[in-house]
Amino acid sequence: MKNRFTTLDLIAILPEIREKLCGNRVYQVYDIDNKTFLIRFSHPAHDKNVDEEHLKQMLILESGIRIHLTEYDWPKNSTPSGFTMKLRKHIRNKRLETIKQVGSDRVVDLQFGTAEYANHIIIELYSKGNIILTDKDYVILSLLRIHKDDKTNINIAVREKYPMNMNTYIAEESRMSRNRIQQILANSKEQNFKKLFNPHFLYGPNLLEHLLMKVKDITDTNRVKVTSDDIDWLECVFNQAESFVNEIRTTSSKG
Known part of the structure; x- marks a missing residue:
């Protein structure tokens, strides 16, 4: 198991979760430890194609790490825990309607x-x-960690509204357009190349290295130098990255 999900991991895993769980009701919520929770789902009663072994699907959420x-x-x-009891009160017996990534950030919204x-x-x-547990308008009802974002001065706390628009804006600013490449x-x-662009590339260094090798037809990427003439x-490298990511967004990646 990976220590922490990357943005690319998240993009790859969500189609499978969406396919398996959307439309299913929450059967129960459990806590494994103080930051890891298990949501157990029941398949719709009319679904006769599901064998008994898979009547209940489970989703694990670990704060800051994985889903x-x-x-x-x-x-x-x-x-x-008290947080688990809050989750049970508000989502038990409700259907999972949607699951989506917020922009291109490592934030997932389950409705x-x-x-x-x-x-x-x-x-x-x-x-x-x-x-974070919120109501229909994203007003926070309960959460694991209360904090204040020093850069945006936004409180992440009970009765505050979760800043969905802020996350989307940050993600949009991270796209590697031609203008942004020129600015960097x-x-x-x-x-x-690696030292310059790895800190700015949202989907991780492995994908960037793979596409660099493909576009430049090289095997050693450590010494690639770049200037404004390139x-x-x-x-082309970053456009191919976006195309690759858009493709896996709609492909169920099992395992």
Whole structure:
């Protein structure tokens, strides 16, 4: 098991979760430890194509680390935490209606129920992480970690509204457009491709290295130097990255 999900991991795993769980009702919520929770789902009663072994699907949420389906019989705390009781109160017996990534960030929004009865669970998979329960309007009802974002001055706390628009905006700013590539080149004296672009590339260094090898037809990527004259092939690398990511967004990746 990976120590922490990357943005690319998240993009790859969500189609499978969406396919398996959307439309299913929450059967029960358990806590495994103080930041890991297990949601057990029941298949619709009319679904006769599901064998008895898979009547209940399970989703594991670990704050700051991961979200994925599981078949493992995780040991559960005998006494549920206060946060678990809140989750049970608000989402038990509700259907999972949607699950989506917020922009291109490592934030996932799960909606349970519809209209005025809807609730959201938001799991943050970056930094110290968080799991947040909100109402239909994203007003926070309960959460694992209360904090204040120093850069945006936004409180992440009960009765505050979760800043969905902020996350989307940050993700949009991270896209590697031609203009952004030119800005990165202009604002740095660094010429090594990896050192220059890895900190800015949302989907991780492995994908970037793979596409660099493909576009430049090389095997050694450590010594690749770039200048403003290379803008055309640089744009090609990042365009191929976006195409690759868009393809896996709609492909169910099992395992």
